Amino acid sequence: MQGSPAAHSIAWWKKSMKINAGIFVLWLALTAGTASAQNLPRADSVPGGITVIPLVTAQEPMPRAYFADQRVMVVRQGGFWRAVVGLPLSLTPGRHRLTVVDGTNNERTYYFTVRAKKYAVQHLTLRNKRLVDPTAEDLRRIERDKTAIWAAFATWTESDSPPLRFHMPAQGRLSSGFGLKRFFNNQPRRPHSGIDIAAPIGTPVTAPAPGTVIETGDYFFNGNSVFIDHGQGLISMYNHLKKVTVTRGMQVNRGQKIGEIGMTGRVTGPHLHWTISLNDSRVDPLLFLSDESLAQMK
Numbered sequence: 689m690q691g692s693p694a695a696h697s698i699a700w701w702k703k704s705m706k707i708n709a710g711i712f713v714l715w716l717a718l719t720a721g722t723a724s725a726q727n728l729p730r731a732d733s734v735p736g737g738i739t740v741i742p743l744v745t746a747q748e749p750m751p752r753a754y755f756a757d758q759r760v761m762v763v764r765q766g767g768f769w770r771a772v773v774g775l776p777l778s779l780t781p782g783r784h785r786l787t788v789v790d791g792t793n794n795e796r797t798y799y800f801t802v803r804a805k806k807y808a809v810q811h812l813t814l815r816n817k818r819l820v821d822p823t824a825e826d827l828r829r830i831e832r833d834k835t836a837i838w839a840a841f842a843t844w845t846e847s848d849s850p851p852l853r854f855h856m857p858a859q860g861r862l863s864s865g866f867g868l869k870r871f872f873n874n875q876p877r878r879p880h881s882g883i884d885i886a887a888p889i890g891t892p893v894t895a896p897a898p899g900t901v902i903e904t905g906d907y908f909f910n911g912n913s914v915f916i917d918h919g920q921g922l923i924s925m926y927n928h929l930k931k932v933t934v935t936r937g938m939q940v941n942r943g944q945k946i947g948e949i950g951m952t953g954r955v956t957g958p959h960l961h962w963t964i965s966l967n968d969s970r971v972d973p974l975l976f977l978s979d980e981s982l983a984q985m986k
């Protein structure tokens with residue numbers, strides 16, 4: 689019967705549940721907002737992305753996490769530990785596992801799912817054919833470069849709270865996104881493992897987050913380069929520089945100049961190539977950009 693106290697109270701209860709559901713959704717949104725304010729990178733569980741896994745333990749010391757035999761970053765958020773896992777571009781979509789060892793040597797396995805992502809194709813033409821088909825001597829140099837570059841990416845430095853929100857390292861236009869399947873002069877090459885910021889030669893390149901310069905060098909493909917270690921397997925790399933203005937071992941602050949945009953190495957014009965590597969996996973640098981930096985992107 690309409691208007692009876694019972695019917696009224698059921699209607700009220702239903703309405704109240706709707707409001708509660710609304711509040712719950714709002715709470716989730718606020719919590720998600722808080723997570724971003726707490727400086728976690730944006731999670732995107734795809735090859736070339738990041739997955740964030742909450743761990744059940746809240747105990748000290750920090751648990752050690754491993755993915756594909758690589759040590760993985762663990763940070764404290766909201767009283768709990770979370771593993772921040774870099775997912776390589778070559779990763780097969782599907783179920784993967786993270787192994788976590790706590791302070792009392794208890795081992796636990798966490799499973800997570802990686803979705804497929806289709807990256808666009810990019811064709812580039814280089815007039816210098818040697819940059820597409822290097823000579824035997826170039827190949828020997830490329831091998832030496834790889835050893836130095838891979839060693840830098842494999843660096844692990846303990847850190848309680850590595851920086852997880854980055855600024856843009858240079859003012860400019862995003863000219864190539866991350867993950868593009870690349871063809872140089874119609875020949876397939878490795879996918880684009882960073883982003884390109886196009887700007888005039890001499891534009892300052894600055895550290896987007898604090899860290900230590902662990903390597904600088906002049907490489908066949910990457911040109912003049914700087915590597916910054918931000919702690920716990922988070923390494924950033926800056927390529928094609930005209931000039932490097934830091935040296936190995938230097939501590940750099942956010943915003944400190946590390947070099948100038950140039951066109952050294954394999955380039956079609958002046959730009960900065962910026963890579964971010966997490967647990968030795970190259971991931972999309974845009975996942976680390978602060979909201980303000982993303983809003984400023986051209």
Ligand SMILES: [Zn+2]
Nearest residue numbers: 882883884961
């Ligand atoms: Zn690039």
